[in-house]
Amino acid sequence: MKQVSYKLILKIFLLVLLTLFIARPYMEKGLSHVPTVSTSDYAIEIVDDAGYKIHLDKPATRIISLYSAHTENLFALDLADEVIGVGTAESFPRAALEKKAYDYNADPEKVISAQPDLVIIRPFIERHNPAFVDALRRSGLTVVSLYPENAQEFESYIMRLGQMTGREKKAEQMLSKFNGEMANLLSQTEAIDKRVGVYFESSDRDYTTVTDDSMAARAIEIAGGRNVATGLEAVEKGSTIAPFGLEHIVEIGDQIDVFVTQRGVMGAGGNWHSISIRPGFDTIKAIQEERVLEINQKIVSSPTFRQTLGIKEMMRYFYPDRFNDYSMYDKEVALTRRDFANLSVLYAQKPIFVPTSSYFNSEYRGHKFGYFEDISEADDDYYFVETAVLSGYIEGEKVDQEEYFYPDELLTKEDLAKYIFLLKDFSHLNQGVVINDLDQYESARIISVLVENGVFELDESGNFNGDELVTGAEAIKILEQL
Amino acid sequence: MKKLLTILVMMALLMVAGCSKTTLTGTAPEDTGKQAILLVSFGTSYEDTRALTIDALEDKYKEAYPDYEVLEAFTSQIIIDLLKERDHIEIYNVEEAFNYLKDNKFAHVVVQPTLIMNGAEYDEMLAVVEAEKENFVELKLGNPLLSQSEDYEAVVESLRVEIEPKMATENEAVVFMGHGTHHFANATYPALEYYFHDAGMKNVFIGTVEGYPTVDDVIERLNENGITKVTLYPFMLVAGDHATNDMSGDEEGSWKTMLKKEGFEVETVLRGLGEDAGVQALYLEHTEEAINAEMLEAE
Numbered sequence: 199m200k201q202v203s204y205k206l207i208l209k210i211f212l213l214v215l216l217t218l219f220i221a222r223p224y225m226e227k228g229l230s231h232v233p234t235v236s237t238s239d240y241a242i243e244i245v246d247d248a249g250y251k252i253h254l255d256k257p258a259t260r261i262i263s264l265y266s267a268h269t270e271n272l273f274a275l276d277l278a279d280e281v282i283g284v285g286t287a288e289s290f291p292r293a294a295l296e297k298k299a300y301d302y303n304a305d306p307e308k309v310i311s312a313q314p315d316l317v318i319i320r321p322f323i324e325r326h327n328p329a330f331v332d333a334l335r336r337s338g339l340t341v342v343s344l345y346p347e348n349a350q351e352f353e354s355y356i357m358r359l360g361q362m363t364g365r366e367k368k369a370e371q372m373l374s375k376f377n378g379e380m381a382n383l384l385s386q387t388e389a390i391d392k393r394v395g396v397y398f399e400s401s402d403r404d405y406t407t408v409t410d411d412s413m414a415a416r417a418i419e420i421a422g423g424r425n426v427a428t429g430l431e432a433v434e435k436g437s438t439i440a441p442f443g444l445e446h447i448v449e450i451g452d453q454i455d456v457f458v459t460q461r462g463v464m465g466a467g468g469n470w471h472s473i474s475i476r477p478g479f480d481t482i483k484a485i486q487e488e489r490v491l492e493i494n495q496k497i498v499s500s501p502t503f504r505q506t507l508g509i510k511e512m513m514r515y516f517y518p519d520r521f522n523d524y525s526m527y528d529k530e531v532a533l534t535r536r537d538f539a540n541l542s543v544l545y546a547q548k549p550i551f552v553p554t555s556s557y558f559n560s561e562y563r564g565h566k567f568g569y570f571e572d573i574s575e576a577d578d579d580y581y582f583v584e585t586a587v588l589s590g591y592i593e594g595e596k597v598d599q600e601e602y603f604y605p606d607e608l609l610t611k612e613d614l615a616k617y618i619f620l621l622k623d624f625s626h627l628n629q630g631v632v633i634n635d636l637d638q639y640e641s642a643r644i645i646s647v648l649v650e651n652g653v654f655e656l657d658e659s660g661n662f663n664g665d666e667l668v669t670g671a672e673a674i675k676i677l678e679q680l
Numbered sequence: 681m682k683k684l685l686t687i688l689v690m691m692a693l694l695m696v697a698g699c700s701k702t703t704l705t706g707t708a709p710e711d712t713g714k715q716a717i718l719l720v721s722f723g724t725s726y727e728d729t730r731a732l733t734i735d736a737l738e739d740k741y742k743e744a745y746p747d748y749e750v751l752e753a754f755t756s757q758i759i760i761d762l763l764k765e766r767d768h769i770e771i772y773n774v775e776e777a778f779n780y781l782k783d784n785k786f787a788h789v790v791v792q793p794t795l796i797m798n799g800a801e802y803d804e805m806l807a808v809v810e811a812e813k814e815n816f817v818e819l820k821l822g823n824p825l826l827s828q829s830e831d832y833e834a835v836v837e838s839l840r841v842e843i844e845p846k847m848a849t850e851n852e853a854v855v856f857m858g859h860g861t862h863h864f865a866n867a868t869y870p871a872l873e874y875y876f877h878d879a880g881m882k883n884v885f886i887g888t889v890e891g892y893p894t895v896d897d898v899i900e901r902l903n904e905n906g907i908t909k910v911t912l913y914p915f916m917l918v919a920g921d922h923a924t925n926d927m928s929g930d931e932e933g934s935w936k937t938m939l940k941k942e943g944f945e946v947e948t949v950l951r952g953l954g955e956d957a958g959v960q961a962l963y964l965e966h967t968e969e970a971i972n973a974e975m976l977e978a979e
Contacts, residue, residue, distance in 0.1 A: 402727050403767035469924060471950045472728035548930070563933040590932035590941060620940050623947075626851065626908035643943030 244358045248321060248343040257364025258316035258340075262309055264302050265320040266555065268344065269294050270502045271356060272318075274372055275365040283312055287555040289496065290504070291575050292568040295558055302326070306333035316362060320345040321436070346501045347436050348411040355501060372503060379506045380420060386521075387422030387513065394455040394516045396423035397447060397484070400499070401460070402468040405444050412438035414460070414499050421512035426453045438499075444476065451482035455489060456516055462495040462554045491515045494552035507581070511549055522547055527670035535613075536579055536605035537670065539586035542617055545677050550581040551588050565594050570603045579605075591617045612639055612664035614673055615654065619644040622680055624651045635661040653680065711817045715788040716749045717741055717967065718777050720805055722795060723754030724920035725762050733918045733954025737794060740960050741967070749786070753777035755801045774808045782815055792822035792967045794917055794954070796858070799865035822970040825953070825962060826868050832875040838958025843884065846911040846947070853883040853907040855898055856915035857927045857935060860891025869893065872915075883907065886915065887935070889926055895935050899942055909945040912936060919952040 242254040262283035263269040269284045273291050284297045300309050302323045309317060310333070317334055321343050324331045334341050342362065346355040353373055360369025396418050400406050407427045408414045415438075418425050427450070430440035447454070461467030470490045479485050497508035513521040524544040527537055543550070553567045565587045568575070573583050583603055586592050592613060594603045619641075627650040634656075636642045645662050648654050653676065656662060719738060724730050734752065741750040753772040754760050763769040772780060781789055791809050795802050802824055813819045826832055843854045858869050869886045870893065876884035883905065887898035902910065912935055914923035927935050928948035939946045953959045 401767075403769070468728065471919070471924060471928075472726060475728055475732060551931075565932065588931050590937045616941065619943070620937065623945060625945060628851075628908075641941075641943065647943065647945075 242361055244342075244361055246342045246358075247345050247347075248324065250341075250343070252340060252342050252362070254316070254340065254362060258314075258362055260312075260314045261316045261318065261363065262300055262312060262314040263318045264300060264323055265318065265345075266290075266294075266496075267500045267502050268318045268320070268359070269297075270500075270504070271359055272363070274503055275360060275363060275368045277363055277365065280363060282314060283309070289553050289555045289558060302330050306330045306337070309334060310337045310339065315340065317341045318359075319343050348409075348438055349413045349416040350411065352413075352501050376503050376506065380509075383506065383509050383513070384420050387420065387517075390422045390517065393422055393424040395426045395453040395483075396456050396458055396512075396516070397426050397450070397454045399447075399457065399459045399468060399473075400439050402472065405442055405447060406433065406439050407442045408499075409438045409440045412499070413501065413505060414438075417498055417505060417509045417512060418458070421509045421516055423456065423512060423516050426450055444478070448478040448481060451479075451485075454482050454484045455487075457482065457484040457490045458512070459490060459492050460495045460498060461492050462552075467492070467495075489515075491549060493549065494554065496554070497552050507550070507552075514547070515549065518547055524674070528674050529670045531669055532667040533609040533670050533673055534605060535592060535603065535607050535609055536583065538609045538613070538617075538673070539583040539592055539603075539605075540579055541670070541673065542586045542591040543582045543589075545674075546589070546591070546621055548585060548589055551585045552581070564588075565601060569601045570594060571600050573603050573605060590620055608667045609673070610664060611654070611662070611666045611668055612641055612645065614668050614676070615645050615648050615664065616641050618653060618676070618680065619648060624648065624653075627651065631656075632660060633662050634659060635663070639664045709787060709815055709817050710785065711787045712785045713788075714749070714784070714786045715747055716751060716781055716786045716790070717745055718774075718781070718789060718791045719750065719752045720774055720777075720791060720793045720795070721752065721754055721917060722801055723756040723759035723763075723771065724918040725759050725766075726918065726920040726924070727767075729918045729920050729923075729950075729952055733952040734794065737954055737960055737963060740964060741792075744964055745967075748790070751777060751780070755795075755805055774805050778808065778812050778815075782812075787817040789816050789818065790820045790822060790967055790970050792963060792970065793824050794963060795824040796915070796917065796953075797824055797826050797861075797865045797868040799861045799863040799868075802865075803863070820970040820973060822963070822966040824966075825959065826872065827966075831962060832872055833879070834962050835872075835953075835959065836875050836879045836881070838956055838962070840879070840881070842951075842956070843911070843913070844881065847881065847883045849909075850883070851906060851908040852911070853885060853902055853905065853909070854881075854911050854913060855902075855935075855939075856884070856886045856913050857922065858886055858888045858891075858915040859922065860888025862891070866891040869915075889922055895938060899939070902939075902944065903942075907944065909947075910939055911947045911949060912939075913949050914952060917952055917954040919950040919955075923950055923952070 241256055244252050246252055259280050260282050261272060261277065261280050263272055263281060264285040266285060266288050269281065269288050270290050272281050273294055278293055281297060283300045284294050286299045286301045288294045317339050319331060319341060324343055331341060344355055344358060346352045356369050356373055360366040398407055398414050398418060400408050400414065407430065409430055409432050410428055415425055427442055430442070433439045433441055457473065459468045459473060469492055473479060473490055474485055484490060493508060493511060497504045497511065522544055524541050527533065527541045551567065557567065567584055567588060573580060583605065587594050587603065594601050624647050626647055629650050631646065631650050633646060633649055636646060639645055645664060649656060649662065654662065719741065721734050738750055738752055753774050755774060757773055760771050760773055763771055793802055793805055809819065809821055826835065846852060846854050860866060860869065869888055869891065873884065873886040885898050885901050887893050887895050912927055914927055916922060925934065928950060929936065931937060936946050936948050
C-alpha cells in the first residue's frame, strides 16, 4: 500500500512538473492577455505591439529605451530627464548619447538593477534575444514592445509613448506639427507632372526594396517621386522589406531616374561606387546619369519625427531646380559663415550628413558631429552647418576642447577659395603668376592655382586680398562661372 | 514508473549530448583522398567589392584546382558576426573552416591566406593551422602576398601598367593607402615604397591608416618632391570601408579631402588589389609552391 502511494505521488509530481514546464511560456503570455475586469484600478492602459496589455498606475518616470527610435521620440516628447537608460545604437539627440547604455545581448540584471518603471523594446529584440526580455518580465518590470510596421501606425505609436509617460498633449502637439509639415511638403510636390522614377534599395544584401505601405515608399511619394517597384509582397509578415533582385533592377533600368540607396543598418547599404560596379548596371539610367542618392535610414525608414528631413533631402535630389535653390543668398551683403554653410551645401548638391551610432564610436579627426557649442540641434541650419564643416567646406575652431562655429562671423575670400578648390578639380598650370601677398595666406598653393585658372583676379597691385569679405552675390557669381 | 524515469533520464542525456560539440579522437587521419584549399581573408562587409575581389579570387581557384574543394574563411570575427546578423550570411572563421574539413574527412588541405603580409592576422591564423596539422594527412600553407623579395617585385611590376600613366609628369604621384599595423610586419609598407622607387617609379608613396607612414608623413614626402597631383589607390585586397570612406570619402577626415586642403589635385581609384590579375596570379603561385612543398612539420 505504502509502495503504491509513493509511485502515485511521484507520477503526479512528475506530470505536473512536465506540464508546467511545457506550458510555462504560454501561461506567462496568456496571463498578460487576460482582459482586466475593471480598468479603473489603473491610470494608464495600452496594448503593445506584441499583444500584451500594459497597465501603469502612473506615468513612467524611470524609462529605459532599448531602441534608438524610441529614445529619439522620448526626447522629442521632452522626456530627457525621465529616460535613465538607452540602447547601444543611439545617435540622436546628442543628449541621448550621454545616458547610460544597456545592451540587450548582455546580462538582463544590469537593466533590472537600474530599477526602471518602464522598459521599451521593439519586437526585433524579443525575437533576437527572448531570454533577455523574458528575464526582465519575470523580474516584474513593465516591458513594452512597440514598433510601427508601416507609415499608418506612426501616429498610434507616438500616442502610446505619450500615454505611458504622461505626455499625451505633447505627443498630440508633435504629431500635429509633423502632420502639418508633411502636408506642407506634399503641397509643394503634388502639382509636379513629370515625376522622376525612383528605385529605393532598402539593402544591398539580396537587393531588396520596400512595400507600398512602408515609410520609405510614402517618403518617395511625398517627395514627388514615382516609385518604380510597387505592388510587392513583404519578405515576411510584419516586414516592409520586399525582395526584388539584381535582374529586376536592370530590367526596369530605363525607368530609374534616381537610385536611392538606404545606408546605416549596421554599416549596410550600397554607395555610388559599389552600385556602379554591379554587372549590368551601366544600362540603368540613374547610373549613366550618376543620380544615386545615399540616404541614412534614420531619416527615411526609422519611425521618428525626422522623417520630414528625409523627405526634404529626396525633394532636393529629385528636383534640384525647385528644391535646391540658393538664390536667397544672391545679395549684395557680406556672407555670414552660417549663410555660406547653407550656400556651400546647396551649391554642391551635397546630401546632408546624418550620423549613425557607429560614427560616435569611431575616432575622428577634426570636427565631431553635433559638438558645436554655438549651433544647437534646434537650429534650423543645424544639418547644413554640420554637413558643410564635415565636408571640409568651412572650418570651425577648437578652444579648450570645445568646438565653435561662429555662425555670425563673415566669410573671407580665402575661405571661399578653399571651398572652391575642394569642390572642383583644378590643374596646377605652373604659369609663374606672381601674387604679391601670397605668403600671407595659409592656403597659398590653393590661391595660386585658382588665380592661374582664372577663378580669382588680382587687384591692380597684384594682390589677392584674401582677408576681404565676400558678398553672397559675388560668391554666387564666382561659383556659377566655374 | 521505471520506464518513465528511464525515458526522462535518456531524454536528458540526449539533450546534453546534443549540446556538445563533436570531439576528435586521437586516431591518425584517414587518407580519404579528399583535397581542399582554404582561402583565408580578413573579410569585408561590402558586398559589391567582395564580389570583385575575394569571390573573384575564389572563382580563379575553383578554375585552377578542379580537384580541390575551395572554401573561404575570414579572420575578422567582427565582420563574420556583422554579416551573420545583418545579411544572414554564414562565413566560417578559421577554426570553423577546419571543423568543416575534419567533419567531411578532407585529408589533403592547403591553407592560402589572402592577407597582404605576415602580420598579426597571419600569426593568429598560423596558430590555428599549427594546432590542426595532426588532423590531416597533409596540411600545407601558402604565403601571404608580400612574403619574399620576389613578391614585392612581382606586385610592383603587376601594378606598373595601371599606375604609370598616373605619373606622366614629375609633379604627379601615386599614393597607396595601406591598412597599417602595430605588428612589426608594418615595415612591409616602407619596404614596398623602396621597391617601387627601385623599379623606377620614384613618385609612388605608401601611407597607412593605422601604422607608419601616416598620411601626414606622405604629405611631407609629396611636398619634398614637388608633387602637385596625386592619384590615390587602396593597397588592400578589397576596396571596402577604408577605401570608400577613409581614402576617397568626401568628408573632412578622408585622405582625398586632406590632400585637397593642402592644395593637391586629387584623383581616387577604388580598385582593390584582389581585382588585379597579377595579384591573383601571385596568390595562385604561392598556393602552387605550397602544394609542391613538404608538409608542415609536426611537433
